[in-house]
Amino acid sequence: MRKFKAISLFCGCGGADLGLIGGFNYLDQNYPDNPFKIIHASDINAKAVETYNLNFEHKASIQDIHELDISNLKADVIIGGFPCQPFSTVNPTKTPSKKSNQLFWEMARVINDVKPSIFVAENVQGFYRLNNGFYFKLACNEFEKIGYQIFHKLLDTSEYGVPQKRKRIFIVGVRNDIKSLFEFPNPTHGEDSCLAEKVKLSEIIKDLWPKEEKYFFSKRAVEGVKKAKNNMKRAVAQDINGQCLTITSHLAKVSLNSRDPVLLVSKEKELYRRFTPQEAASIQSFPLNFRFHGSEGDSYRQIGNAISPVLMWHLSKSILKILKKEK
Numbered sequence: 001m002r003k004f005k006a007i008s009l010f011c012g013c014g015g016a017d018l019g020l021i022g023g024f025n026y027l028d029q030n031y032p033d034n035p036f037k038i039i040h041a042s043d044i045n046a047k048a049v050e051t052y053n054l055n056f057e058h059k060a061s062i063q064d065i066h067e068l069d070i071s072n073l074k075a076d077v078i079i080g081g082f083p084c085q086p087f088s089t090v091n092p093t094k095t096p097s098k099k100s101n102q103l104f105w106e107m108a109r110v111i112n113d114v115k116p117s118i119f120v121a122e123n124v125q126g127f128y129r130l131n132n133g134f135y136f137k138l139a140c141n142e143f144e145k146i147g148y149q150i151f152h153k154l155l156d157t158s159e160y161g162v163p164q165k166r167k168r169i170f171i172v173g174v175r176n177d178i179k180s181l182f183e184f185p186n187p188t189h190g191e192d193s194c195l196a197e198k199v200k201l202s203e204i205i206k207d208l209w210p211k212e213e214k215y216f217f218s219k220r221a222v223e224g225v226k227k228a229k230n231n232m233k234r235a236v237a238q239d240i241n242g243q244c245l246t247i248t249s250h251l252a253k254v255s256l257n258s259r260d261p262v263l264l265v266s267k268e269k270e271l272y273r274r275f276t277p278q279e280a281a282s283i284q285s286f287p288l289n290f291r292f293h294g295s296e297g298d299s300y301r302q303i304g305n306a307i308s309p310v311l312m313w314h315l316s317k318s319i320l321k322i323l324k325k326e327k
């Protein structure tokens with residue numbers, strides 16, 4: 001069977017890549033192979049690239065996109081979740097207005113060099129909403145300028161069989177000479193009677209008591225939060241009968257003085273804990289056999305940065321529809 005060639009920019013640990021190529025199991029469901037072959041993957045972060053290389057046949061390389069020249073490659077699709085920190089609502093310290101923080105320019109440059117039939121760019125909601133969509137429009141204008149028709153949608157991972165509320169903006173570009181319209185995948189899970197019921201966090205958190213004590217917050221941290229003023233941020237204890245708040249890269253430094261999701265293990269004993277890296281990976285829909293390289297902090301960062309593989313698997317079906325029509 002013919003395989004479509006894919007290029008992965010800002011590949012991180014490979015969440016998006018895994019979803020694109022498929023061939024994994026998650027929560028008793030199989031997500032079969034898709035006809036894609038990755039011909040290039042790169043990221044600036046060495047630890048993420050090592051994780052990637054533990055899990056994929058195609059090996060990624062450590063590269064700064066500013067220096068990346070792959071104009072010699074031919075590909076059908078380019079995917080890339082360009083860095084979101086400057087636009088993230090949980091990290092407002094960076095300056096989004098600095099051009100060097102807006103890596104969609106570099107993504108557009110590479111797309112323009114390779115001219116794939118279709119590309120997918122992903123980012124946080126903040127990128128879509130910040131300054132009335134100023135940065136979002138800037139990116140879309142640039143993608144249009146290089147010859148692509150743009151489609152966009154906020155997709156929520158919890159509507160695709162993953163127990164996590166994670167809304168991300170997806171920008172899809174279809175090359176102007178291809179006349180098909182891109183259709184985002186319909187939700188598979190939700191309140192509608194025709195959809196399956198949303199998956200609950202309890203599918204992953206089978207035991208509130210972790211095997212290792214290090215995941216508990218200290219008594220001091222709990223006391224500190226109790227004494228804190230009402231207007232201070234507090235971690236949010238998750239209802240395991242619902243869907244988890246977004247797993248962010250910030251989980252590497254999760255504290256009780258933030259809006260991060262945590263678990264309340266015992267109300268009487270006032271015991272709170274963080275998610276283990278394995279739990280965070282499962283809430284992001286990584287299969288159990290996906291291996292992470294580096295410290296626990298590195299793992300949390302790679303996991304929080306990733307595009308949920310299951311969501312990307314559904315998107316890859318929509319990408320395939322365009323590519324197959326073109327063929």
Ligand SMILES: C[S@@+](CC[C@H](N)C(=O)[O-])C[C@H]1O[C@@H](n2cnc3c(N)ncnc32)[C@H](O)[C@@H]1O
Pocket residue numbers: 010011012013014015016017042043044045048063064065066080081082083084302305306307308
């Ligand atoms: C949102 S994450 C991408 C996650 C990935 N798509 C996944 O699904 O696992 C953004 C990535 O951009 C990488 N990055 C940041 N600056 C970069 C640069 N100048 N060149 C290449 N990669 C960069 C980060 O290391 C990070 O892995």
